[in-house]
Amino acid sequence: MIQFQQVEKRFTPTLSALAAINLEIHKGELVLLCGPSGAGKSTLLKLIYREEEPSAGAVIVAGQNLKTLNSQGVARLRRRIGLVFQEFKLQANLTALENIALAAEVAGVTKRAAHERGSQLLDELGMAARRDAKPAALSGGEQQRIAVARALVNRPNLILADEPTGNLDAAAAADTLRLFKAIRQQDSTIIIASHDVNLFQDIATRVVQLDQGRIVADSAAGVGTAEWRL
Amino acid sequence: MASFGFVSRRAGHGLRQHCATVALTSLTIALTLSVFGGMLLLQINLQKIARGWSDVQLTAYLAPSVGAAELAALQSRLQSFAEIERVHHISQDQAWRDFQAALGAQSALLDGLPRDVLPASLEITLRPEFRDAVTMEPLAARLKQQQEITQLDYPQRWVERLGLALSALRWLKWLVAGVLVLASFFIVSNMIRLALLARRDEIALLQWLGASEALIQTPLALEGAVQGLLGGAGGLGLLWGVYRLLRDDPAGLAELLPALALIEFLDAMSIALIVAIGILLGASASLFASRGMIRSWKASTAQ
Numbered sequence: 001m002i003q004f005q006q007v008e009k010r011f012t013p014t015l016s017a018l019a020a021i022n023l024e025i026h027k028g029e030l031v032l033l034c035g036p037s038g039a040g041k042s043t044l045l046k047l048i049y050r051e052e053e054p055s056a057g058a059v060i061v062a063g064q065n066l067k068t069l070n071s072q073g074v075a076r077l078r079r080r081i082g083l084v085f086q087e088f089k090l091q092a093n094l095t096a097l098e099n100i101a102l103a104a105e106v107a108g109v110t111k112r113a114a115h116e117r118g119s120q121l122l123d124e125l126g127m128a129a130r131r132d133a134k135p136a137a138l139s140g141g142e143q144q145r146i147a148v149a150r151a152l153v154n155r156p157n158l159i160l161a162d163e164p165t166g167n168l169d170a171a172a173a174a175d176t177l178r179l180f181k182a183i184r185q186q187d188s189t190i191i192i193a194s195h196d197v198n199l200f201q202d203i204a205t206r207v208v209q210l211d212q213g214r215i216v217a218d219s220a221a222g223v224g225t226a227e228w229r230l
Numbered sequence: 231m232a233s234f235g236f237v238s239r240r241a242g243h244g245l246r247q248h249c250a251t252v253a254l255t256s257l258t259i260a261l262t263l264s265v266f267g268g269m270l271l272l273q274i275n276l277q278k279i280a281r282g283w284s285d286v287q288l289t290a291y292l293a294p295s296v297g298a299a300e301l302a303a304l305q306s307r308l309q310s311f312a313e314i315e316r317v318h319h320i321s322q323d324q325a326w327r328d329f330q331a332a333l334g335a336q337s338a339l340l341d342g343l344p345r346d347v348l349p350a351s352l353e354i355t356l357r358p359e360f361r362d363a364v365t366m367e368p369l370a371a372r373l374k375q376q377q378e379i380t381q382l383d384y385p386q387r388w389v390e391r392l393g394l395a396l397s398a399l400r401w402l403k404w405l406v407a408g409v410l411v412l413a414s415f416f417i418v419s420n421m422i423r424l425a426l427l428a429r430r431d432e433i434a435l436l437q438w439l440g441a442s443e444a445l446i447q448t449p450l451a452l453e454g455a456v457q458g459l460l461g462g463a464g465g466l467g468l469l470w471g472v473y474r475l476l477r478d479d480p481a482g483l484a485e486l487l488p489a490l491a492l493i494e495f496l497d498a499m500s501i502a503l504i505v506a507i508g509i510l511l512g513a514s515a516s517l518f519a520s521r522g523m524i525r526s527w528k529a530s531t532a533q
Binding site for chain 2: 071072075076077078079080081083089091093102103105106107108110111150
């Protein structure tokens, strides 16, 4: 489903964020990208949704080299990916339901259908009572649930989560973990970038460790230390 | 793909959320369009005055020796001219009575003067299509060739001057409008650029969700168009205020300039033109501002 072929990403001639990345992620995998800050986890995710372009090599998603995509192609790609970020990125003046429905409307779904899908997700996440609440009135955990619901509303095959528990306390982080477990049962491919290996290690089917822009361990390939047991 | 409902909701949402910017942008457009509208107003009213002057007949004064038969022949000859619509004879006696009536209370000044001191004349009215300076000069030359006519009066100089002023105004209006609209375009687009910076997160979110450039820019263009519409309406409102002030004449200017009492407001076509320019200005400035800017943004750089 996703292939990195000799991918390099340099932000300056001397600063290399990623180097010699060769990685293949298959349908249905839940991959945990781990490593310290600055290891290149977020950059690797950004290459997948074409927020960044590789300086060398190729990133191929569903058989398509992302370098060949024009702006319309990038928009189409992103509509097929569910993205979850550390900062939630909810629109402050929209309600919980409207925030979820926005992603569906951007994908061309009518307002009515988008709100129906949004309501259904809110029910499933146990957030039905908070549907009309604005983000400011929601806790961090609740906001992250809304962000996850927004990522799921278009039923994407691929979900990317960048430090999804980074801004959450332990209880909310555990709650988010349960959410990802539930998503995984729906047979999506999920890639989570997190420095909190312990939290996601139990649900991940594969752990890829990055350090200074290089893959130093991959549980699927048996590369690196045997620390990442699943 | 983008439904009109979604686009209009996004535009409405943007307009509600950024009222101060909307008001400032609309005011800038309103001021620009009120200057252009003022020139249109001037042109329309000068045209009206010009029409009024063109209605004034040419007056041909007749030699005292012209008899009834010669007069009839002359009238018949003149009536055959393509430019002439009507020829009306004013006898010496009629001229006397008209002059007396015009003098009113001072008519006693005429006491002691012979009643044939004023010459008989012909008042010549032109057909509407020939009421201009270009026609009047050669026609006057032909009329002067008639033996029965001793003198000819016509408002040539004023018609010429007014024609020149109108012609200049027709061009000047577009020149001034061009400069103003261009200046306003850059002012408005820079204001919209600043407003977009404040909305960077919102736009970045749409990019991140996979909105196409068209889906992001169409609501912004619609917002610009609405601001242009408000600006057009505001400009017309300003002009209407000035028009009412001149028409109601609280300063008593009409005594010095009687035409003020007859001033007309813009016709429907001019109003539509001002509103259309406002809408185009707002929408194009918005598109111009957002195009390059949005492309350079990356979703993840927003907070």
